Amino acid sequence: AQSVSQHNHHVILSEAASLELGCNYSYGGTVNLFWYVQYPGQHLQLLLKYFSGDPLVKGIKGFEAEFIKSKFSFNLRKPSVQWSDTAEYFCAVKPSGTYKYIFGTGTRLKVLA
Amino acid sequence: DAMVIQNPRYQVTQFGKPVTLSCSQTLNHNVMYWYQQKSSQAPKLLFHYYDKDFNNEADTPDNFQSRRPNTSFCFLDIRSPGLGDAAMYLCATSNALLAGGADEQFFGPGTRLTVL
Numbered sequence: 160a161q162s163v164s165q166h167n168h169h170v171i172l173s174e175a176a177s178l179e180l181g182c183n184y185s186y187g188g189t190v191n192l193f194w195y196v197q198y199p200g201q202h203l204q205l206l207l208k209y210f211s212g213d214p215l216v217k218g219i220k221g222f223e224a225e226f227i228k229s230k231f232s233f234n235l236r237k238p239s240v241q242w243s244d245t246a247e248y249f250c251a252v253k254p255s256g257t258y259k260y261i262f263g264t265g266t267r268l269k270v271l272a
Numbered sequence: 273d274a275m276v277i278q279n280p281r282y283q284v285t286q287f288g289k290p291v292t293l294s295c296s297q298t299l300n301h302n303v304m305y306w307y308q309q310k311s312s313q314a315p316k317l318l319f320h321y322y323d324k325d326f327n328n329e330a331d332t333p334d335n336f337q338s339r340r341p342n343t344s345f346c347f348l349d350i351r352s353p354g355l356g357d358a359a360m361y362l363c364a365t366s367n368a369l370l371a372g373g374a375d376e377q378f379f380g381p382g383t384r385l386t387v388l
Contacts, residue, residue: 163314193376202276203315203362203379249314251377258303258322258368260377262314 161186163252165263172240173271180235180266182224182250189255192233194224197265198246206248209233220244242272275299276380278363284386285353293348293383295363304346305377306338307362315362321346322368350385358387 164183172178184190194206207218214226224235233250250263276297285291295304303322307315319328321340335357337349350357361384364377 168312195377195379202381203364203377205376208376258320258327258366259317260305261317262307264312264314 163263167266171269178237178240182233184252191253193251195249196246242270245270278380288352295346297365301365301367303366303368305364309360353387
């Protein structure tokens with residue numbers, strides 16, 4: 160079955176630390192990849208997405224993600240986190256040709272001021 | 273602002289008492305989704321509509337039904353809620369003109385359902 164794994168469930172960082180959140184998926188075909196963020200008390204919103212081309216994708220608020228096809232991975236990075244990045248981050252995969260999105264279990268990030 | 277609206281934000285029901293959650297959108301998107309999300313778990317897709325075409329997930333219990341009377345509205349009916357149905361229910365939309373396109377989803381704020 161198709162699945163998405165986010166190995167880090169809880170991450171605590173100090174401000175200015177670098178961030179990398181892992182995301183791996185199991186699906187052999189072409190996929191579209193997404194990272195969503197949910198700030199406390201708010202709804203899920205798109206951080207960035209990959210559909211084709213340059214495997215390094217830049218999103219909002221200084222986030223980026225790299226698609227490594229051979230590793231079935233789409234890891235999220237930010238060089239220097241801020242307190243306002245405290246949120247839950249979800250990786251999602253949409254197999255091409257479908258309308259279904261498969262979500263990971265999420266990573267709760269807490270940034271200490 | 274174009275958006276996805278869910279009502280109510282909090283719903284309390286009794287065991288076995290039917291409940292309906294609603295979702296509306298001003299985005300004019302052709303696909304609407306319902307997810308169930310329990311604490312520390314991934315959002316679980318229950319079903320989606322592509323226009324009026326209903327698509328049920330194989331593991332969605334029969335207790336869960338959905339209606340989409342028009343493009344803007346979609347309802348989730350839980351016929352006989354059990355304690356295990358307590359969760360956050362998320363509605364989302366996407367504009368999927370081409371299935372291969374990287375259409376993102378737009379989410380509502382969710383309805384938190386409590387079953388007593």
